[in-house]
Amino acid sequence: MSQNLDLDFQRAARCGFPEVIFGQGKTVEEILAAISRLHAAHGKVLATRLAPDALAALTTAFPAGTPWPRGRCFTLGAPTADGTTLGPVAVLSAGTADRPVVDECLATLAIRGIRAEVFADCGIAGLHRLLHHLEAIRACRAVIAIAGMEGALPSVVGGLVDLPVIGVPTSVGYGIADGGRTALHAMLTSCAAGVVAVNIDNGFGAAMHAAAICGK
Numbered sequence: 001m002s003q004n005l006d007l008d009f010q011r012a013a014r015c016g017f018p019e020v021i022f023g024q025g026k027t028v029e030e031i032l033a034a035i036s037r038l039h040a041a042h043g044k045v046l047a048t049r050l051a052p053d054a055l056a057a058l059t060t061a062f063p064a065g066t067p068w069p070r071g072r073c074f075t076l077g078a079p080t081a082d083g084t085t086l087g088p089v090a091v092l093s094a095g096t097a098d099r100p101v102v103d104e105c106l107a108t109l110a111i112r113g114i115r116a117e118v119f120a121d122c123g124i125a126g127l128h129r130l131l132h133h134l135e136a137i138r139a140c141r142a143v144i145a146i147a148g149m150e151g152a153l154p155s156v157v158g159g160l161v162d163l164p165v166i167g168v169p170t171s172v173g174y175g176i177a178d179g180g181r182t183a184l185h186a187m188l189t190s191c192a193a194g195v196v197a198v199n200i201d202n203g204f205g206a207a208m209h210a211a212a213i214c215g216k
């Protein structure tokens with residue numbers, strides 16, 4: 001079965017980065033085969049949404065790679081031939097519960113050759129924590145703001161910085177938080193000009209957009 005994977009080897013030429021392996025729903029054999037072939041063709045590869053057994057198998061098969069257990073990702077290869085990076089991108093999270101999405105975002109930025117500055121626990125319930133980091137955030141090229149519950153963090157950040165702000169709603173929260181839908185709706189209806197939002201828990205999509213902003 002794994003030998004019949006029809007991989008897209010032209011994606012890097014069209015879109016600037018090779019095909020990314022979405023691990024959910026794939027067997028370990030299929031993921032191993034895809035990573036091996038894509039790495040041979042491009043010298044770098046990213047796999048996301050990996051089950052623990054797949055992540056363990058990749059770590060064993062490709063010891064030069066980097067596992068991201070909390071983000072369920074695996075990266076292999078050098079992001080750029082000359083070691084240069086772009087950015088930085090500020091990655092803000094409302095709380096520790098958002099860390100799995102943060103790590104998916106960081107894995108994606110890393111393999112794209114984008115430097116990240118992480119600012120954790122910036123939730124608006126303790127607004128002083130965000131304000132403490134404003135100078136450092138303003139020195140970045142873009143902001144990825146990751147939050148669950150009511151999802152207000154991107155709107156607050158959007159009213160404080162002259163930067164592109166990418167909101168990532170997470171599935172963190174009780175009851176009417178509705179698995180991240182409330183946060184998504186809040187980000188989509190933000191009154192802060194220029195805030196955009198990706199899908200629930202989509203740290204990968206946010207990082208890919210930030211990479212495009214950085215010219216990568």
